[in-house]
Amino acid sequence: MAAHMDEKNDPDHLDSQLAGIVVAQDRPLLITDADEVLFAFFQEFERYLNANGTYFNWASFRLNGNIIDQDTDEAVENHIVRELLGSFFVQHTRSIPMIAGAALSLQRLSRHMEIVVLTNIPHAQRADRAHALAAHGVGFPVITNEGSKAEAVSELAGRTTAPVFFIDDSPGHHTDVAGAADHVMRIHFIGDPRLSDLLGPAEDSHHRAFDWDEISTFIETHLERAGHEIRP
Ligand SMILES: [Mg+2]
Structure with a gap:
């Protein structure tokens, strides 16, 4: 084989x-x-971010640096952005x-x-x-x-x-x-x-x-x- x-x-x-x-x-x-x-995409992804302890700050046309932790008001790290995006696609691509x-x-x-x-x-x-x-x-x-x-x-x-x-x-x-x-x-x-x-x-x-x-x-x-x- x-x-x-x-x-x-x-x-x-x-x-x-x-x-x-x-x-x-x-x-x-x-x-x-x-x-x-x-x-x-953005309408749904924003909803997903808000349900997962984060929010999008609408500062510019990019994800990295603009997804903010609801608790700290700091941008989440890029690897967290990738994880959020990955789990969003798994859960929401069909719908x-x-x-x-x-x-x-x-x-x-x-x-x-x-x-x-x-x-x-x-x-x-x-x-x-x-x-x-x-x-x-x-x-x-x-x-x-x-x-x-x-x-x-x-x-x-x-x-x-x-x-x-x-x-x-x-x-x-x-x-x-x-x-x-x-x-x-x-x-x-x-x-x-x-x-x-x-x-x-x-x-x-x-x-x-x-x-x-x-x-x-x-x-x-x-x-x-x-x-x-x-x-x-
Ligand atoms: Mg596109």
Whole structure:
């Protein structure tokens, strides 16, 4: 018996996950983040923090340094932030609500394009994330990723000659994707208005959006200009 699993046969490995995704060569593609783009992550995570002896202080667009101990009013250490995040994903990924308009917009956009959800949560929660999406009528393929999204985006984007769009709330992902696949149209969207107010447009995005209606219109307008028929 093999002592370890070959990396390429590991179902969690990015190559294995990408191999399971089908993108037609002439079909537009939307690669979208999940937390804070499709799912109301901050709303739920804040509730979780408050129930676990901490609170978020809304000082800036980051978790490290902004999660405060209710007893000491001191920021908790980064390893505690990681533990809180990990236990939150285990307990709430299946039940987390969606951001207003996200499900309807994805259903509408899926008539014109392929949709792939590219999310940086632990692989162990991929099935829960897929379940939550399917429960809202948007059971599109889910890739769980770690760190930079550049490799996954450039690999998927390379499969089609049609326009490709990327949506994420984190500016760093826009920078990484810009470096690897600059032709991908990058939309910066932060679903929670309180969080959105803390941050300007991502430097390496093409467009900052403020709701899903705007995202749909932006994508459909771009597709029409590229010669794709958009049925009303
Ligand atoms: Mg996110």
